[in-house]
Amino acid sequence: MRAEVAATVQDLVLERGYEETTVDDICATAEISRSTFFRYFPSKEDALFGETADAGEHLQHALTARPPSESPWVAMRRALDALIEQYEGHDERTRRLTRLIVGTPALAARHREKNAHWQELLRPEIARRIGADPADDSDPRTHAVIAAALGCVEAALTAWTASTQPQPLSTILDRAMGAVTEPPGQTSRHERSPGPAPSVDGRTTR
Amino acid sequence: MRAEVAATVQDLVLERGYEETTVDDICATAEISRSTFFRYFPSKEDALFGETADAGEHLQHALTARPPSESPWVAMRRALDALIEQYEGHDERTRRLTRLIVGTPALAARHREKNAHWQELLRPEIARRIGADPADDSDPRTHAVIAAALGCVEAALTAWTASTQPQPLSTILDRAMGAVTEPPGQTSRHERSPGPAPSVDGRTTR
DNA sequence: CCTAACATGAGACACAGTACCAGTAGTGGC
DNA sequence: GCCACTACTGGTACTGTGTCTCATGTTAGG
Numbered sequence: 001m002r003a004e005v006a007a008t009v010q011d012l013v014l015e016r017g018y019e020e021t022t023v024d025d026i027c028a029t030a031e032i033s034r035s036t037f038f039r040y041f042p043s044k045e046d047a048l049f050g051e052t053a054d055a056g057e058h059l060q061h062a063l064t065a066r067p068p069s070e071s072p073w074v075a076m077r078r079a080l081d082a083l084i085e086q087y088e089g090h091d092e093r094t095r096r097l098t099r100l101i102v103g104t105p106a107l108a109a110r111h112r113e114k115n116a117h118w119q120e121l122l123r124p125e126i127a128r129r130i131g132a133d134p135a136d137d138s139d140p141r142t143h144a145v146i147a148a149a150l151g152c153v154e155a156a157l158t159a160w161t162a163s164t165q166p167q168p169l170s171t172i173l174d175r176a177m178g179a180v181t182e183p184p185g186q187t188s189r190h191e192r193s194p195g196p197a198p199s200v201d202g203r204t205t206r
Numbered sequence: 207m208r209a210e211v212a213a214t215v216q217d218l219v220l221e222r223g224y225e226e227t228t229v230d231d232i233c234a235t236a237e238i239s240r241s242t243f244f245r246y247f248p249s250k251e252d253a254l255f256g257e258t259a260d261a262g263e264h265l266q267h268a269l270t271a272r273p274p275s276e277s278p279w280v281a282m283r284r285a286l287d288a289l290i291e292q293y294e295g296h297d298e299r300t301r302r303l304t305r306l307i308v309g310t311p312a313l314a315a316r317h318r319e320k321n322a323h324w325q326e327l328l329r330p331e332i333a334r335r336i337g338a339d340p341a342d343d344s345d346p347r348t349h350a351v352i353a354a355a356l357g358c359v360e361a362a363l364t365a366w367t368a369s370t371q372p373q374p375l376s377t378i379l380d381r382a383m384g385a386v387t388e389p390p391g392q393t394s395r396h397e398r399s400p401g402p403a404p405s406v407d408g409r410t411t412r
Numbered sequence: 413c414c415t416a417a418c419a420t421g422a423g424a425c426a427c428a429g430t431a432c433c434a435g436t437a438g439t440g441g442c
Numbered sequence: 443g444c445c446a447c448t449a450c451t452g453g454t455a456c457t458g459t460g461t462c463t464c465a466t467g468t469t470a471g472g
Contacts, residue, residue: 022458033421038460073386108322109315116314130385137368140378141385143361148386151353155346162343172346179336179347180279180354181387228427239452244429 002040002050005030009047014096018048018104045110048097052086056114059083060121072129076122076149077177084169087157099161115150122146152176208246208256211236215253220302224254224310251316254303258292262320265289266327278335282328282355283383290375293363305367321356328352358382 008030012021023044027037041047063079070078087094101107127134127142134142156173160166214236218227229250233243247253268285276284293300307313333340333348340348362379366372 023460024458034460035421035423036419039419042460044459105319109319112318112322113311113315116318138365138372138378140358140361140365140382143364144358144382144385147357147361148354151357152346152350155349155353158349159344159346166344172344176346176350179350229429230427240429241452242450245451248429250428 005032005037005040006047006051009044010093010097013048014093014100018100018107045107048107049110049114055083055086056118056121058086059118060125063122063125068129070129072126072145073149073177073181075129076126076145077173080149080153080173081170083153084173087160088169095161095166098157102158102161112154115154118150119143119146148180149177152180211238211243211246212253212257215250216299216303219254220299220306224306224313251313254307254313255316255320261289261292262324262327264292265324266331269328269331274335276335278332278351279355279383279387281335282332282351283379286355286359286379287376289359290379293366294375301367301372304363308364308367318360321353321360324356325349325352354386355383358386 005026009021009026012026012029015021023034023037026044026047027034030037037047041050059079059082062082063075066075066078087098101111123142123146124134126145130141130145132139132142152173153176155176156169159172159176160169166172211232215227215232218232218235229240229243232250232253233240236243243253247256265285265288268288269281272281272284293304307317329348329352330340332351336347336351338345338348358379359382361382362375365378365382366375372378
């Protein structure tokens with residue numbers, strides 16, 4: 001039932017845009033009252049994001065499941081594989097939705113807020129791998145590594161949705177995360193080539 | 207005059223919180239009408255952020271002024287020095303405001319949205335330094351480097367506002383940005399020491 | 413049959429933000 | 443002095459989100 005309403009929201013929003021879709025429109029289409037809508041979802045945004053809300057937990061589990069020997073950056077990259085697949089799985093509809101999200105300021109903000117929530121979920125495991133105290137708020141490193149990695153995800157998603165015939169999302173993410181840790185200069189011979197970008201993962205261990 | 211209203215907003219918001227301050231309250235205190243308020247500021251959030259809105263341009267100029275030989279990451283770090291000083295200059299009031307911003311979801315979202323806008327400003331220069339085509343939306347690297355760096359800034363600001371007797375913001379940012387590019391393992395002998403963190407700026411050839 | 417949850421609907425309300433219209437002060441030309 | 447012109451200001455009504463309260467079924471258990 002909840003899912004049914006959520007599907008209605010997606011349909012309407014994909015059709016006419018987010019701002020142009022009022023809650024009353026949704027209620028009329030789903031044949032429910034405003035009261036019922038807001039009992040199901042705390043806000044209009046949540047009706048659109050609610051389905052993917054628990055992706056953070058999946059990410060957290062995937063991260064803790066990585067071998068302890070992996071560096072934080074590599075472990076993050078590998079843990080993101082599951083998330084990537086989820087995005088690429090549904091393919092066309094998900095890409096349209098993602099494009100709509102990055103193109104709507106209110107939704108993009110919500111998306112980033114979701115990332116901020118993931119911060120808290122991933123913090124313990126990343127802190128452990130860094131060797132930092134998770135409770136030490138004056139140590140910015142854990143937060144920084146997670147924010148940087150999630151920034152790369154955002155960059156990859158933007159690039160993915162921008163091109164009509166995109167490369168695999170995993171390849172794009174490899175390029176994004178590789179660009180952060182491997183600044184050009186010593187690796188400039190690769191950077192300009194259109195071929196596959198250097199991967200951040202340890203290809204040997206995978 | 208505009209600044210006067212903005213100061214009123216800051217006072218009220220610092221006193222009772224953001225959600226608890228209505229624009230009617232602001233108008234009553236500033237002795238203006240709602241119409242006038244919304245002619246000065248497009249939204250309540252902007253009345254709080256408006257003052258620092260042009261920091262993005264400053265950052266852009268600082269970035270293009272860096273020597274072309276510097277890597278993107280190093281140039282970003284050095285360009286952020288100006289922004290850092292701006293934060294540390296006003297000190298106590300700025301820190302209280304920053305803490306309020308990171309603690310209020312709506313304001314935190316707005317802050318990240320501002321970062322997203324800076325993306326566009328910094329993109330040409332970072333793309334140049336990476337050797338990427340700024341117009342190529344399918345290349346995530348430029349976006350990734352900027353998002354990662356701004357994520358480090360967010361991490362540094364969070365750590366800065368969290369501790370009652372904080373270290374210098376520049377030191378915190380060095381630690382944050384260093385943690386992303388220098389994963390522990392080969393540099394673990396430094397990471398646990400409470401002393402000054404390894405700086406990301408060019409101490410040798412970079 | 414009765415009642416105690418429970419979901420739903422209906423209406424009033426607070427607040428942000430927009431649009432439009434009217435008054436009012438300053439300014440320059442005649 | 444008078445008349446337009448302009449810009450700033452205030453007032454009012456409106457849309458839309460989200461909250462709250464209350465009334466109305468609806469159903470399972472006694």
